[in-house]
Amino acid sequence: MKYPSLTICEQLIFPYIRDRMATEEPAPDYKYETNGTKRLDAVFQLMKRSDYKGVFGKAAYMFCSVIDSHHFSNGNKRLAVTLLVYVLLVNGYQIHAPNMEVMRQELNNAFPKLKWQNIQSFNRPHEYFFYHLALIIADRAQKGKMTFTQEQVAVKNLLEVVAVNES
Structure with a gap:
């Protein structure tokens, strides 16, 4: 299974949200919210555990964690949806x-x-x-x-x- 990382977020996910999903409401500059990025990285590490089975189990854990834990000042739902779609696509799902x-x-x-x-x-x-x-x-x-x-x-x-x- 392919997992997201902070590098992927900084190079792809965060710019995508800023450029495509911030027309109605501005997105934060995620990478400068260091507490949020540390917590997001912890989610990425935890989703690799065997407690979460398969792509869907791991993706569901990540999605719910990002939204429920409210890592960032704003844009948590947008981030969760974008990460969810990313995980599905890079793991061969349409x-x-x-x-x-x-x-x-x-x-x-x-x-x-x-x-x-x-x-x-x-x-x-x-x-x-x-x-x-x-x-x-x-x-x-x-x-x-x-x-x-x-x-x-x-x-x-x-x-x-x-x-x-x-x-």
């Missing part, structure tokens, strides 16, 4: 979200308290999917009484729906 209704139903099944938002700026079902998944993980009211482990399992199960192995 994002496949057939249509909006399927994605909405999958999210509602995993998180019954989901408050769906209709946002016109998204063009593809997977964009809505990842946006809402990040919102849910960040919002205790939408997660309900889920533990961190339960969040990870729900995210892992959802990744099995939207990520298809290219091999």
